[in-house]
Amino acid sequence: MGLIHIRRILISFSALAVLALMNGSAIGAPPQEAAPLPFVSPIFGDSMVLQRGKPNAIWGWSQPGDSVRVEIGENSATATAAPDGKWLARIQPPAPGGPYTVKIAGKQQTVELKDVLVGDVWICSGQSNMQFGLGQARGGAEEIKNANYSQIRYYVVGERVSYRPVDVPRGSWRLVTVAAMGGRGGGISATAYFFGKKLWLCSRICG
Numbered sequence: 001m002g003l004i005h006i007r008r009i010l011i012s013f014s015a016l017a018v019l020a021l022m023n024g025s026a027i028g029a030p031p032q033e034a035a036p037l038p039f040v041s042p043i044f045g046d047s048m049v050l051q052r053g054k055p056n057a058i059w060g061w062s063q064p065g066d067s068v069r070v071e072i073g074e075n076s077a078t079a080t081a082a083p084d085g086k087w088l089a090r091i092q093p094p095a096p097g098g099p100y101t102v103k104i105a106g107k108q109q110t111v112e113l114k115d116v117l118v119g120d121v122w123i124c125s126g127q128s129n130m131q132f133g134l135g136q137a138r139g140g141a142e143e144i145k146n147a148n149y150s151q152i153r154y155y156v157v158g159e160r161v162s163y164r165p166v167d168v169p170r171g172s173w174r175l176v177t178v179a180a181m182g183g184r185g186g187g188i189s190a191t192a193y194f195f196g197k198k199l200w201l202c203s204r205i206c207g
Contacts, residue, residue: 037061037085038168040104040111047173048113049153051121052096059088062106071103072116081106093118117151120199124192134181137190144181152176152196154188 040060050056050072058070059079066081073094079087087106094100098117103110124130134140158170174180174187176196181187 035168039106039109040113041168042171043155043169044102044113045173046113047115047117047153047175048155049117049119049121049173050093050102052093052118055090055092057088057090058102058104059086060104061085062087063108066106066108068104068106071105072100117153119151122192122195122199124189124195126191130189130191132190134188134190134193137194140190143193145178147176147178147181149176149197149200152200154192154196156187156189 038060039062040058044058060068062068062081062085064081064083064085066087068079068081068087068089070077070079070089070091072091075092075094077089077091079089081087096118099115100118102113102116104113105111134143137143153173153175155173156171160166160170176188176193
């Protein structure tokens with residue numbers, strides 16, 4: 001029984017070491033200062049797509065009480081930063097198409113997001129099947145060589161180990177073009193690519 005007990009203690013210490021490594025810091029190290037929260041969440045950026053036909057939520061962080069104005073086309077919306085600094089505005093997008101420029105202005109800073117389209121936004125989520133890159137798929141290399149669908153855009157959320165919800169994602173919007181795709185496997189999920197391409201081709205045929 002004593003030997004079993006010792007092994008359990010050793011296993012517990014090993015697990016603790018792994019958790020410390022995953023957290024990226026040694027046990028007992030002083031906590032690192034959190035990075036300042038961005039004025040506009042990076043989920044919004046140049047070349048993004050807004051969902052047509054319904055108000056879109058756009059958010060970020062500023063000084064508490066700051067008044068933030070969001071404009072796209074002839075439409076605008078305002079929001080006030082809460083005590084924790086977060087602001088959220090819901091804005092009705094203009095007609096499908098584009099490109100548009102989204103202007104976001106607070107008292108101390110202004111951001112302009114360019115080449116923004118209005119259309120349909122889909123969330124593609126899964127495990128290894130969704131992570132399977134286009135370049136690894138049958139015929140994927142040829143698809144990458146001939147990809148020229150600048151109206152199809154995608155955002156890949158960067159992987160991150162976390163024990164709580166993360167407010168600020170890692171990633172950026174990209175176009176499905178030969179020049180912009182790049183990266184391992186074309187930088188896009190094969191499932192998401194073929195799904196998006198089929199929808200885009202259907203919209204061209206069906207109107």
